[in-house]
Amino acid sequence: MPQIAYLGPPGTFTEQATRQLTWDFDAELRPFETVPLALAAVRSGMVLAAGAPVENSVEGSVPATLDAMTTDEPLVAVQEALLPVQFDLLGRPGIAMSEISTVASHPHALAQVRRWLAENLPGASVRATSSTAAGAAAVAAGEFDAAISAPVAIEHYPSLVRLASGIADVRDAVTRFLLVRRPGALPDPTGADRTSVCAVISDEVGTLAEMLTELSLRGVNLSRIESRPLRERFGEYRFFLDFDGHVADARIGDALTALRRRCSTVWFLGSYPKADRSPASVRPTASEQAFQVSAGWLEDIRAGRLA
């Protein structure tokens, strides 16, 4: 059975996401202490893949994932998962809400349920733990009365009961996770794919605008952009880009070669099905057929068959 790494400890949102990312095959999940350690295990071949957060407001470590993917040997994402930011309140059996005087969790999780706590447990004081799962562990050990946890946590702490679920101050917030492995055969295009790259460009006026124009000229829809400073390379900037489409698509391939010409470095970080399955809308001028017809036309001209 293949082993899959994830950012531990067991019982966190990342474990829950990694289960979702590996739903279609039997896998043994192995927790690692940091994202870089989990990805190092993928690079060394110790595990087949790793589940890692990329946009996760609950327990952080998102810059760690992007940084770790673009340091050392290349890795690519092959699957995407979205999890709603909704928590359970776990406690010991028989405890009444009015008896709860301490609530433990990761500081970011506590910040995201502040209003709920004020309304439902106004007398309780909050206690920080190193992860949402560590909060549940501390309650199981008798240190605190209740924990704000990921829904998966209760499976690891069967001595606890769910006192409330679906806890969220903000509706519809989601966190995003990727299954990351060593380069190899790519996932098949599904018509509803996302491609992620990291591009390094010189810190000159207009280079970013030109790079994005290369994408838009080919009808490529950007879904995320984030600049991150490059400490070790002065005068250069790094951009993480997500856009609709698969590297196997003609318009995406054409756009990527343009980026490669313009950028000092382009990391290909994967083409994978979008978790929300929303199909890419492709302009007629950027369709597979349009690219095929125009390539054939040029070939004919170059061969002297057409003028």
Add this chain to the structure above:
Amino acid sequence: MPQIAYLGPPGTFTEQATRQLTWDFDAELRPFETVPLALAAVRSGMVLAAGAPVENSVEGSVPATLDAMTTDEPLVAVQEALLPVQFDLLGRPGIAMSEISTVASHPHALAQVRRWLAENLPGASVRATSSTAAGAAAVAAGEFDAAISAPVAIEHYPSLVRLASGIADVRDAVTRFLLVRRPGALPDPTGADRTSVCAVISDEVGTLAEMLTELSLRGVNLSRIESRPLRERFGEYRFFLDFDGHVADARIGDALTALRRRCSTVWFLGSYPKADRSPASVRPTASEQAFQVSAGWLEDIRAGRLA
């Protein structure tokens, strides 16, 4: 004496940054429990301004700042501060490094000194607290042996001593903070200024590239870009942009009016001196004089004085 809000508790990096942001006037610093509460105190007039993190990998809450600035009544940044990500190790007087068995801090701070701890305190186990300052408080209360803290923390816990300082796994990492107040007279241009805006554009192919081209055509150098989803407005995207220059500069004013024409919403988030004081380089075609000459030329033509 004016009161200035900051994200508490006292003794954190945000307190340290807020001191730096208010170095040029006498101010009484008041801690608030969250960034939204600190900014609400500015909006209501309870305090003059607030120190808030915008790029801070230590204790998080950066999305909270950007979200809170673009929700409710407008606020603008008037001053910027950069702090190195370097920690102190605090403990009780007389304790030897070999006697330290527990080290407390915010989980993100612990993650950023992991290597240092492994090398210098290999036998110690880490304990999470809700902030770096709460770690120092817990050591002062006798709960743990040592704390990883902001350099300012020791001033609040005079019973502790500094066992090590300048602790950092990554050299040169910095966090960025802004002093935020209600709109009013802007800081004077210094020639080394930054302007921050948040622009909402429709989620169509090319709108971002066009927006950035408006900036680059006027020689405006982008220093940061980040997309953030807009939950409540489907089909629109929000971008936080930082660029060199002051809204009083002709090229920046011209670029902002172009953004205003293109975007459904543009929040002006301030023009303020850059903390690193690096002067903006301005192309001859985007200089104040070039804008003045060309505006005068058009005026003359429109008045029939020139053809």
